[in-house]
Amino acid sequence: MEIKVNHQSIEGNWINPNSIKNPQTLVLGSFNPFENHSKLVDYYYGRSSNHFWRTIAISINKNEDYFFQKGSGFQRKKEIMDDRFCCLDVINSITFSATNKQVLDSYLKKEIYFNFKDQKIWAGYTDFQRKDRIHLVREYNQSILEFLKENNSIKRIIHTMGANRVNSKGVKPREKRLNNYGFDDFFNELKSICNKKQITINYESWSPSDYAIKRGSTPKGNLKNWLELNLYLTD
DSSP: OEEEEEBHHHHHTOOOGGGSSSOOEEEEEOOOBOOTTSOOOSSTTOSTTOSHHHHHHHHTTOOTTGGGOTTTHHHHHHHHHTTTEEEEESEEEEEEEOSOHHHHHHHIIIIIISSOOHHHHSOSEEEETTTEEEEEEEEEOHHHHHHHHHOSSOOEEEESSOTTTEETTEESSOOGGGGGGSHHHHHHHHHHHHHHHTOEEOOOOOOOOHHHHHHTSSOHHHHHHHHHHHTTTTO
């Protein structure tokens, strides 16, 4: 039994980086799963519990909810991104497979759709509640590579996946057995493009997730300083 879960950007037809005027920084995240019965967000880091847009609002002396106001929130995001930054996630979709459909449905509901944490989607497999083994196959976002090849304004890349996931020594999981379809080869291609176009990859990483903030692995002050510097918020 297989179930393919697409990124919300695919199902929600989010704007692409070419719709943003002269972005200088590309922010890379991991994945935002689409589920039929859940409310769609309008852009990356769009859950109101996430601290990405909340921190940006504070940095520009606005209320924390500035980018989440109905009717104006997305336009405000677009305005602050112009001449500054844009966002993309490295995973387009994940195919989950198991022998038991009921167990697979339960796993997706409890661990992916409604209790999503990044570490869940980076595993090769998980033994869910000792009932069945769930296997994961990720499809990486090739449009990131195409965008970087064609774009002439990006000067810097940062990521929100954590230094254990992506750093100057490599990525985890490497997935070497997948050859051109693995994370290692995908990121090596990205680095090659950046080298040719003199784009700097900043490997410092702070997760803006509510989970990271609450457990203290991302101090709010560090996140604020990091975003202000890399997203040109204080110009």
